Amino acid sequence: MMEMITEAREMQATSEKLRQQGKRIGFVPTMGALHQGHLSLIKRARRENDVVIVSIFVNPIQFGEGEDYEEYPRDLEADSKLVREAGVDAIFAPAAREMYPIKHITIVSVEGLSKRLCGASRSGHFRGVTTVVAKLFNITRPHTAYFGQKDYQQAQIIRRMVSDLSLDLKIEICPIVRERDGLAMSSRNRYLSVKERQAALVLFNALQKAKSMLQSGEVEAERIKEEIVSLIEREPLVTIDYVEVVNAESLEPGDEIEKETLVALAVRIGKTRLIDNLLYEPGEVL
Amino acid sequence: MMEMITEAREMQATSEKLRQQGKRIGFVPTMGALHQGHLSLIKRARRENDVVIVSIFVNPIQFGEGEDYEEYPRDLEADSKLVREAGVDAIFAPAAREMYPIKHITIVSVEGLSKRLCGASRSGHFRGVTTVVAKLFNITRPHTAYFGQKDYQQAQIIRRMVSDLSLDLKIEICPIVRERDGLAMSSRNRYLSVKERQAALVLFNALQKAKSMLQSGEVEAERIKEEIVSLIEREPLVTIDYVEVVNAESLEPGDEIEKETLVALAVRIGKTRLIDNLLYEPGEVL
Numbered sequence: 001m002m003e004m005i006t007e008a009r010e011m012q013a014t015s016e017k018l019r020q021q022g023k024r025i026g027f028v029p030t031m032g033a034l035h036q037g038h039l040s041l042i043k044r045a046r047r048e049n050d051v052v053i054v055s056i057f058v059n060p061i062q063f064g065e066g067e068d069y070e071e072y073p074r075d076l077e078a079d080s081k082l083v084r085e086a087g088v089d090a091i092f093a094p095a096a097r098e099m100y101p102i103k104h105i106t107i108v109s110v111e112g113l114s115k116r117l118c119g120a121s122r123s124g125h126f127r128g129v130t131t132v133v134a135k136l137f138n139i140t141r142p143h144t145a146y147f148g149q150k151d152y153q154q155a156q157i158i159r160r161m162v163s164d165l166s167l168d169l170k171i172e173i174c175p176i177v178r179e180r181d182g183l184a185m186s187s188r189n190r191y192l193s194v195k196e197r198q199a200a201l202v203l204f205n206a207l208q209k210a211k212s213m214l215q216s217g218e219v220e221a222e223r224i225k226e227e228i229v230s231l232i233e234r235e236p237l238v239t240i241d242y243v244e245v246v247n248a249e250s251l252e253p254g255d256e257i258e259k260e261t262l263v264a265l266a267v268r269i270g271k272t273r274l275i276d277n278l279l280y281e282p283g284e285v286l
Numbered sequence: 287m288m289e290m291i292t293e294a295r296e297m298q299a300t301s302e303k304l305r306q307q308g309k310r311i312g313f314v315p316t317m318g319a320l321h322q323g324h325l326s327l328i329k330r331a332r333r334e335n336d337v338v339i340v341s342i343f344v345n346p347i348q349f350g351e352g353e354d355y356e357e358y359p360r361d362l363e364a365d366s367k368l369v370r371e372a373g374v375d376a377i378f379a380p381a382a383r384e385m386y387p388i389k390h391i392t393i394v395s396v397e398g399l400s401k402r403l404c405g406a407s408r409s410g411h412f413r414g415v416t417t418v419v420a421k422l423f424n425i426t427r428p429h430t431a432y433f434g435q436k437d438y439q440q441a442q443i444i445r446r447m448v449s450d451l452s453l454d455l456k457i458e459i460c461p462i463v464r465e466r467d468g469l470a471m472s473s474r475n476r477y478l479s480v481k482e483r484q485a486a487l488v489l490f491n492a493l494q495k496a497k498s499m500l501q502s503g504e505v506e507a508e509r510i511k512e513e514i515v516s517l518i519e520r521e522p523l524v525t526i527d528y529v530e531v532v533n534a535e536s537l538e539p540g541d542e543i544e545k546e547t548l549v550a551l552a553v554r555i556g557k558t559r560l561i562d563n564l565l566y567e568p569g570e571v572l
Contacts, residue, residue, distance in 0.1 A: 108451070160391065
């Protein structure tokens, strides 16, 4: 029996009661428009916890001006069906006025990490994310929360927030789920026309190229970046937002690849912004 | 039997266990150097909860450059004795490296409210306060936390943080405790020389003046401010940091006193900065 909860107080009371009963709570925060990527997080949460809570909330304060807050796909009915079938115990789906009943003046911000990669082109985005996620953690009180590696920077920022603020929970980052042709699953893929969908494959192809370079022993970040850029530039429908090869923990660039490395891409295809990435541990057999 | 806990993990586990047993936790965060003001908070917490936790932590990130972080009085032994006698169940007294083991990059900030009054002259102070208090709440997991009205702006900011971040706890603000001659209790009073201690009485006298003006029906904030300023200026050892008459909730100034009002003062006496305030509800019999 799945509960649909829309009030923060009720969700909080439910979670508190579950914790008092000694139940372990797994939490998957989402903005809805669920796909197989979300479902993989839910399945993992299901395996590892007594109770699974999924939140569905399109968070206005993480969208910038001119971004797709209004257009962002919303389909609570389809989402509810999916998560019910996945064995979720509760959906927390508050209205915006429930989350922000009065002008919201408290900000949670992870400095430094939030300025780089997606933070450079989406000013204020990660403040909006960390603020709402802190709030969702306080409302759902999970033992473990699950995030997708596709939004790797987001997951790293949240991990750091949890550690810096001594939040009593664990963050798990789960692998990217891809379409059969390699495109990373994303709610925003539904924005793409047929031609754009075809062009979007360049992200996966570029990461495959980076992977084979790394496997062949390439250690210069700049060479990998150049190769990716030239590959993407051959695709006329796609414009690059950024291509970065950075330390996977600090998200800072380095000349040589020594420690765990993130190859991260963001592009625009028409009005749609897509991201993808690859994690590489030197010495690892990919 | 009072527990002395210095590790965040242990405090968190202790609190989690207490909550699972259905115990109500009252929390009094302090920077130590305890006085009767702190003890009044502890007594109230004792009356209203099953378990009382007091934290003692001089928080480096709320002190600005040139402020008194190094000099701030520390006396854990005397403090422990006081709180043991007051029936406290646990002291949480972490070292700075326990609270900030790595460079702390996550910030909790209440915008607007934090810029006014003390925030105007102590840039970054309230960010440091809200960040550490959020952390202390996550570690001690109280049902109710107690703050003194002397730091009224701090208490209001924390109240707003709790509400904005959906923290599941209540903030209680307790009345100012004064010396027999009216000086508000403060750990910083020990910095004062005999002459300065005498001069410091001007804060209380100024607030008494404001009170009698309000009782006589004065509704113009500017007149009250002028009166206070001229009264303090007659005291040569004292320089004014600010004198404000503001809405007690928004901390914004208004021309006329209609709603609950805060008369707030900050002064410097030698190297010591002291604050005091008065809350006034129109129509209230003072």
